[in-house]
Amino acid sequence: MTEPSTVVRLPLSAVAPVRDFVTALKRKRQLNALDPVGDILQSVAPEQASRLALPLFSSKVSAGLPSPADNHVDKRLDTNEYLVERPGSTFFVTIQGRSMIDVGLMPGDKAVVDRSRVAAIGDIVMAMLDGEFTIKTLSRKKDGTLRLLPANSSGEYPAIDISPEASFEIWGVVTGSFRKF
Numbered sequence: 430m431t432e433p434s435t436v437v438r439l440p441l442s443a444v445a446p447v448r449d450f451v452t453a454l455k456r457k458r459q460l461n462a463l464d465p466v467g468d469i470l471q472s473v474a475p476e477q478a479s480r481l482a483l484p485l486f487s488s489k490v491s492a493g494l495p496s497p498a499d500n501h502v503d504k505r506l507d508t509n510e511y512l513v514e515r516p517g518s519t520f521f522v523t524i525q526g527r528s529m530i531d532v533g534l535m536p537g538d539k540a541v542v543d544r545s546r547v548a549a550i551g552d553i554v555m556a557m558l559d560g561e562f563t564i565k566t567l568s569r570k571k572d573g574t575l576r577l578l579p580a581n582s583s584g585e586y587p588a589i590d591i592s593p594e595a596s597f598e599i600w601g602v603v604t605g606s607f608r609k610f
Contacts, residue, residue: 514604523540527586528579531581541604544600548602552566555603556598560596565577575590
Protein backbone atom coordinates (compact mmCIF):
# COMPACT_ATOMS: atom_id res chain seq x y z
CA MET A 430 0.00 0.00 0.00
CA THR A 431 1.43 3.36 -1.04
CA GLU A 432 0.82 6.39 1.14
CA PRO A 433 -0.01 9.76 -0.46
CA SER A 434 2.94 12.13 -0.61
CA THR A 435 3.69 15.83 -0.93
CA VAL A 436 6.55 17.95 -2.20
CA VAL A 437 8.64 19.68 0.48
CA ARG A 438 11.23 22.40 -0.17
CA LEU A 439 14.48 21.98 1.74
CA PRO A 440 17.69 23.98 1.83
CA LEU A 441 20.38 22.05 -0.05
CA SER A 442 22.37 21.71 3.16
CA ALA A 443 19.43 19.79 4.73
CA VAL A 444 18.93 17.24 1.91
CA ALA A 445 21.50 14.68 3.14
CA PRO A 446 20.39 14.76 6.81
CA VAL A 447 16.73 14.42 5.78
CA ARG A 448 17.57 11.47 3.52
CA ASP A 449 19.49 9.86 6.41
CA PHE A 450 16.50 10.43 8.70
CA VAL A 451 14.07 8.89 6.18
CA THR A 452 16.36 5.89 5.73
CA ALA A 453 16.53 5.44 9.53
CA LEU A 454 12.74 5.83 9.72
CA LYS A 455 12.20 3.08 7.14
CA ARG A 456 14.63 0.81 8.98
CA LYS A 457 12.91 1.47 12.33
CA ARG A 458 9.48 0.82 10.82
CA GLN A 459 10.70 -2.52 9.52
CA LEU A 460 12.08 -3.41 12.96
CA ASN A 461 8.97 -2.39 14.88
CA ALA A 462 5.79 -1.98 12.88
CA LEU A 463 3.71 -1.49 16.05
CA ASP A 464 5.04 1.94 17.07
CA PRO A 465 7.31 3.44 14.39
CA VAL A 466 7.23 7.05 15.55
CA GLY A 467 7.73 6.21 19.21
CA ASP A 468 10.59 3.93 18.22
CA ILE A 469 12.47 6.74 16.49
CA LEU A 470 12.11 8.99 19.48
CA GLN A 471 13.17 6.22 21.82
CA SER A 472 16.34 5.72 19.80
CA VAL A 473 17.50 9.15 20.96
CA ALA A 474 15.61 9.08 24.25
CA PRO A 475 17.26 9.19 27.67
CA GLU A 476 15.78 5.88 28.80
CA GLN A 477 18.85 4.07 27.53
CA ALA A 478 21.10 6.10 29.83
CA SER A 479 22.48 4.29 32.83
CA ARG A 480 21.00 5.29 36.16
CA LEU A 481 23.21 7.28 38.48
CA ALA A 482 21.84 8.48 41.79
CA LEU A 483 24.01 11.11 43.46
CA PRO A 484 23.56 12.76 46.87
CA LEU A 485 21.03 15.61 47.06
CA PHE A 486 21.75 17.80 50.05
CA SER A 487 18.79 19.26 51.93
CA SER A 488 20.67 22.46 52.74
CA LYS A 489 20.36 25.23 50.17
CA VAL A 490 23.61 26.60 48.77
CA SER A 491 23.92 30.03 47.18
CA ALA A 492 27.32 29.22 45.64
CA GLY A 493 29.89 26.54 46.19
CA LEU A 494 29.59 23.14 47.83
CA PRO A 495 28.03 22.09 51.12
CA SER A 496 30.41 21.98 54.05
CA PRO A 497 31.78 18.48 54.67
CA ALA A 498 30.56 18.90 58.26
CA ASP A 499 27.02 19.53 56.97
CA ASN A 500 26.04 15.91 56.54
CA HIS A 501 22.44 16.54 55.50
CA VAL A 502 21.99 14.25 52.56
CA ASP A 503 18.23 14.34 52.10
CA LYS A 504 18.07 11.65 49.42
CA ARG A 505 19.79 10.50 46.29
CA LEU A 506 18.88 12.13 42.98
CA ASP A 507 18.90 10.35 39.63
CA THR A 508 18.98 13.12 37.03
CA ASN A 509 17.14 10.92 34.52
CA GLU A 510 14.24 10.53 36.93
CA TYR A 511 14.33 14.26 37.72
CA LEU A 512 14.32 15.43 34.09
CA VAL A 513 12.29 12.72 32.39
CA GLU A 514 8.72 11.88 33.35
CA ARG A 515 7.89 9.61 30.39
CA PRO A 516 11.04 7.98 28.97
CA GLY A 517 9.26 6.35 26.03
CA SER A 518 8.11 9.68 24.63
CA THR A 519 10.94 11.97 25.72
CA PHE A 520 13.96 13.06 23.75
CA PHE A 521 16.65 15.74 23.95
CA VAL A 522 17.50 18.43 21.38
CA THR A 523 20.31 20.96 21.34
CA ILE A 524 19.31 24.62 21.43
CA GLN A 525 20.69 26.72 18.60
CA GLY A 526 20.29 30.48 18.52
CA ARG A 527 19.34 33.05 21.14
CA SER A 528 15.60 33.53 20.62
CA MET A 529 14.68 31.88 23.95
CA ILE A 530 17.39 33.16 26.29
CA ASP A 531 14.95 35.06 28.53
CA VAL A 532 13.50 31.72 29.67
CA GLY A 533 16.98 30.29 30.22
CA LEU A 534 17.39 28.34 26.95
CA MET A 535 20.92 29.22 25.84
CA PRO A 536 22.78 28.07 22.72
CA GLY A 537 24.21 24.60 23.35
CA ASP A 538 21.71 23.74 26.11
CA LYS A 539 19.89 20.43 25.84
CA ALA A 540 16.11 20.83 25.89
CA VAL A 541 14.00 17.97 27.27
CA VAL A 542 11.00 17.45 24.96
CA ASP A 543 8.02 15.26 25.91
CA ARG A 544 6.09 14.21 22.82
CA SER A 545 3.20 12.74 24.85
CA ARG A 546 2.19 16.03 26.51
CA VAL A 547 -0.65 17.97 24.95
CA ALA A 548 0.54 21.51 24.32
CA ALA A 549 -1.39 24.35 25.94
CA ILE A 550 -1.19 28.08 25.39
CA GLY A 551 1.83 29.34 27.35
CA ASP A 552 3.84 26.12 27.00
CA ILE A 553 7.27 26.16 25.42
CA VAL A 554 6.95 23.82 22.46
CA MET A 555 9.11 22.24 19.81
CA ALA A 556 7.27 22.74 16.54
CA MET A 557 7.85 22.14 12.86
CA LEU A 558 6.79 25.06 10.71
CA ASP A 559 7.06 24.73 6.95
CA GLY A 560 9.71 22.03 7.29
CA GLU A 561 11.86 23.74 9.93
CA PHE A 562 12.06 23.00 13.64
CA THR A 563 11.81 25.76 16.20
CA ILE A 564 11.35 26.08 19.96
CA LYS A 565 9.07 28.93 21.03
CA THR A 566 6.23 29.71 23.44
CA LEU A 567 2.80 28.73 22.10
CA SER A 568 0.39 31.66 22.05
CA ARG A 569 -2.92 32.68 20.51
CA LYS A 570 -3.87 35.99 18.95
CA LYS A 571 -7.19 37.70 19.79
CA ASP A 572 -8.69 36.35 16.56
CA GLY A 573 -7.87 32.80 17.70
CA THR A 574 -4.99 32.06 15.35
CA LEU A 575 -1.89 30.46 16.82
CA ARG A 576 1.45 32.17 17.06
CA LEU A 577 4.88 31.29 18.37
CA LEU A 578 6.60 33.79 20.64
CA PRO A 579 10.31 34.19 21.19
CA ALA A 580 11.70 34.95 24.65
CA ASN A 581 14.39 37.50 23.93
CA SER A 582 13.84 41.07 25.07
CA SER A 583 16.27 42.45 22.47
CA GLY A 584 13.43 42.71 19.93
CA GLU A 585 15.66 40.92 17.43
CA TYR A 586 13.28 37.96 17.07
CA PRO A 587 9.72 38.57 15.86
CA ALA A 588 6.65 36.56 16.82
CA ILE A 589 5.69 33.94 14.23
CA ASP A 590 2.05 33.95 13.17
CA ILE A 591 0.80 30.56 12.00
CA SER A 592 -1.18 31.06 8.80
CA PRO A 593 -3.83 28.52 7.73
CA GLU A 594 -1.68 27.71 4.68
CA ALA A 595 1.39 26.88 6.77
CA SER A 596 2.53 23.34 7.39
CA PHE A 597 2.54 23.33 11.20
CA GLU A 598 2.93 20.54 13.75
CA ILE A 599 3.78 20.56 17.44
CA TRP A 600 6.33 17.82 18.11
CA GLY A 601 6.31 18.09 21.88
CA VAL A 602 6.36 20.24 24.98
CA VAL A 603 9.69 21.37 26.43
CA THR A 604 9.67 20.20 30.05
CA GLY A 605 13.17 21.20 31.08
CA SER A 606 16.72 21.80 30.01
CA PHE A 607 20.28 21.27 31.14
CA ARG A 608 23.74 22.55 30.28
CA LYS A 609 27.35 21.74 30.86
CA PHE A 610 29.76 24.50 31.84
